[in-house]
Amino acid sequence: MDRVLGIDVGGTSIKVGLFTPEGELLEERKIPTPALVGQVAYDVVTDGITRVLTAHDSVPNDVIACGLDIPGPVADDGTVGFLPNIELDPEGLVGAISAVFSHATVAFVNDANAAALGEMWAGVAHGTSSFVFIALGTGVGAGVVANGRLIAGAFGAGGEVGHITVNKDETLVCGCGRRGCLEQYASAKGIVRLYLAECERRGVTPVPIEHATDTLSVFRALAAGDDCAKLAVDQMCEYLALAMSQISCVVDPAMYLIGGGVAGAFATFAPALRARFLARALPTCRGVRIEAASLGNQAAMYGCAYEALRLHGELS
Amino acid sequence: MDRVLGIDVGGTSIKVGLFTPEGELLEERKIPTPALVGQVAYDVVTDGITRVLTAHDSVPNDVIACGLDIPGPVADDGTVGFLPNIELDPEGLVGAISAVFSHATVAFVNDANAAALGEMWAGVAHGTSSFVFIALGTGVGAGVVANGRLIAGAFGAGGEVGHITVNKDETLVCGCGRRGCLEQYASAKGIVRLYLAECERRGVTPVPIEHATDTLSVFRALAAGDDCAKLAVDQMCEYLALAMSQISCVVDPAMYLIGGGVAGAFATFAPALRARFLARALPTCRGVRIEAASLGNQAAMYGCAYEALRLHGELS
CATH class of the missing domain: 3.30.420.40 (ATPase, nucleotide binding domain)
Structure with missing residues (x-):
C-alpha cells in the first residue's frame, strides 16, 4: 500500500503525519528528537516513523513521498536557505530518510508555504x-x-x-x-x-x-x-x-x-x-x-506531504 | 505548414505577426481598421491576415493558434474585462476569427502580460x-x-x-x-x-x-x-x-x-x-x-502568439 509522510520539523520534536496518496490522514504522532544533526537524531526520526508505519501494516518501502516542512526559506529549486530558529542539517536528514525509505521522493517546503498547499489539498x-x-x-x-x-x-x-x-x-x-x-x-x-x-x-x-x-x-x-x-x-x-x-x-x-x-x-x-x-x-x-x-496547525503537515507527492508525479 | 498569429489590437489599427510554432517571426504587418465591432471591421481583419498568409504560401487552415493582445484586463479563465481605451466586441471578434481560421485556438491576453510572455518566448x-x-x-x-x-x-x-x-x-x-x-x-x-x-x-x-x-x-x-x-x-x-x-x-x-x-x-x-x-x-x-x-514594441505580439500556442497544447 502506497503511503505518504508529512513531517513538521521543529527544534525539539517532529510531528509525523501518515497519509494515503488520496490525502487521508491515517495517524499523527509527535516524536521528541535531539537537534536534527547527526546519525543518532536521524535514527530517532526514522525509527519513530517506522513504528507508525508498522502500526498501519506498512513497511518503509511503502513510502512513495516524504515532505518536510521547515521554518525557513526554500527556493523554487528546493534549496534550503538559512534557518535562524532551528538546528538542522538538511542534506544529512534527507540522506538518512532516503536510506530507510528508499522509494520515497523527499521534499523540503517552507512552513507557511506548506500550510497553503495543505489548505489546497484538504482544506x-x-x-x-x-x-x-x-x-x-x-x-x-x-x-x-x-x-x-x-x-x-x-x-x-x-x-x-x-x-x-x-x-x-x-x-x-x-x-x-x-x-x-x-x-x-x-x-x-x-x-x-x-x-x-x-x-x-x-x-x-x-x-x-x-x-x-x-x-x-x-x-x-x-x-x-x-x-x-x-x-x-x-x-x-x-x-x-x-x-x-x-x-x-x-x-x-x-x-x-x-x-x-x-x-x-x-x-x-x-x-x-x-x-x-x-x-x-x-x-x-x-x-x-x-x-x-x-486545517489549523495540521495544515503544514498536509501540505508538505502534498508537495512531495506532486514531485513524485502522483498529482498533476 | 502550421502557422501562429500574434495580433496587437489597437484602437485604429491592428498589427499582425505571422510566426512559425518555433517562434520565428515570418512577417509583421499593420492593418488599419475601423472600431472592432461588427462584420465589416472583422472582414478587414481576417482579409488582411489571409493576404499575409498567402504571401507565405499558407492558407487559413494552417493557423493553429491566434493570440490577441488587448489594453485591458483578461482573467485566468480568459474572460475579458472592461476596456476603457478601445472599442472592441471580444466575442464578436473571436467568432469572426474562428469562422475563417477554423483550426485555430484563439486567446486574449492583456498587453503587458503578453509582453512578458514574449520576452520569455523569444527575448x-x-x-x-x-x-x-x-x-x-x-x-x-x-x-x-x-x-x-x-x-x-x-x-x-x-x-x-x-x-x-x-x-x-x-x-x-x-x-x-x-x-x-x-x-x-x-x-x-x-x-x-x-x-x-x-x-x-x-x-x-x-x-x-x-x-x-x-x-x-x-x-x-x-x-x-x-x-x-x-x-x-x-x-x-x-x-x-x-x-x-x-x-x-x-x-x-x-x-x-x-x-x-x-x-x-x-x-x-x-x-x-x-x-x-x-x-x-x-x-x-x-x-x-x-x-x-x-523585444521593444514587438514583445506583446510574440507573447500573445505564445499564449495561444500554449493553450493549443504545442508548448508545455
Missing part, C-alpha cells in the same frame, strides 16, 4: 487554483498559490508578505533589519505591542498580558469593550488590508485565507478587515473572498 | 521561469511569470503593479480613483510631472516639454546636468524600487525586466534603480537581476 482552498494563505502567528508568513502551483520564489522569499512595507514612518526596527513591515503590526507580538502602546498613550492601565504574544487577552479586552484593544485591532486590520491590496496588484488571487494563532479571533476582526480591504483595494480586485483557514 | 527572459516584466509607458503595467506561467489573476489584475500604493501622503488622484499609486510617479506622464513640479518648487524654468509624456526631454536635460531632472528621475527610481521590493515579498522573482517607452533611458537610470532596490529590499531577495527588456 477550505480545495479546488481553488489562485489564493494567498496568510499566517498571523509569532511572525507573519504566507503561501502564494497561482495557476494551482506554489510560488516558492527564486530565493525562497515567495510569500514573505510579513515584510511588505506598510508604514514608511516607523521608527522601530523589524527582525529583518528594515522598518515598517506588516509583521510589526499584524503578528501576535505586533497586536500586543499596538495595544500596550495605545494604553500608554492614553494613560490607561492595560488588562493583564501574560506574554509578548498574548493576543487572547487583547481580544478578550476588545470583547469587553476596551477602546484601546479596539484601536489596536483596527490598526492591525488597516495594515493587513493595505498589504493585501498590494498583493492583489501583483497576483490578484481569488481568495485570501487567514490562518495562524491570531486567526482564532478571525470572526471578531473579519468585518473590519473586509471593510478596510474594500476601501484600499484596486476596484478590479474587490471581489476576492477573505476567509479563515480550516 | 531576454528566455529560459527564465520566474520574472516580472514592468512596462513604463503612458501608464505602468506588468506581467508576472512564476513557475513558467503567467499570473493573469482571478479578476485579470495580475501584474497591475502600477497601482501598488507607494505614497500614502499623495493628494493627487490616480486614474484608478486611489492616491499614491506607482503609476503616478514611474509612468512617462509621472516623470514629466515630477520634473515640472520640481522646477516650479525651485522657481527654475524647465526645458521645453513637447507633451505630457515627453520623457525624452527630461532625460536629455538630465544628461545636460539639470538638477531638477536628476531629482525627478531619482524620485521615480525610489518609488519604483519601493514597489519592486514589495513585489519581491510576494513572488520573489529571479529577474525584473524593465520595458515600455521609458526603458529607452534604462542605461541612464539603472544604477540608481539598482542601488535603491538594494537599500529597500528584503535581504533574501537582493540577488535579483534588474535588466532592460529586449
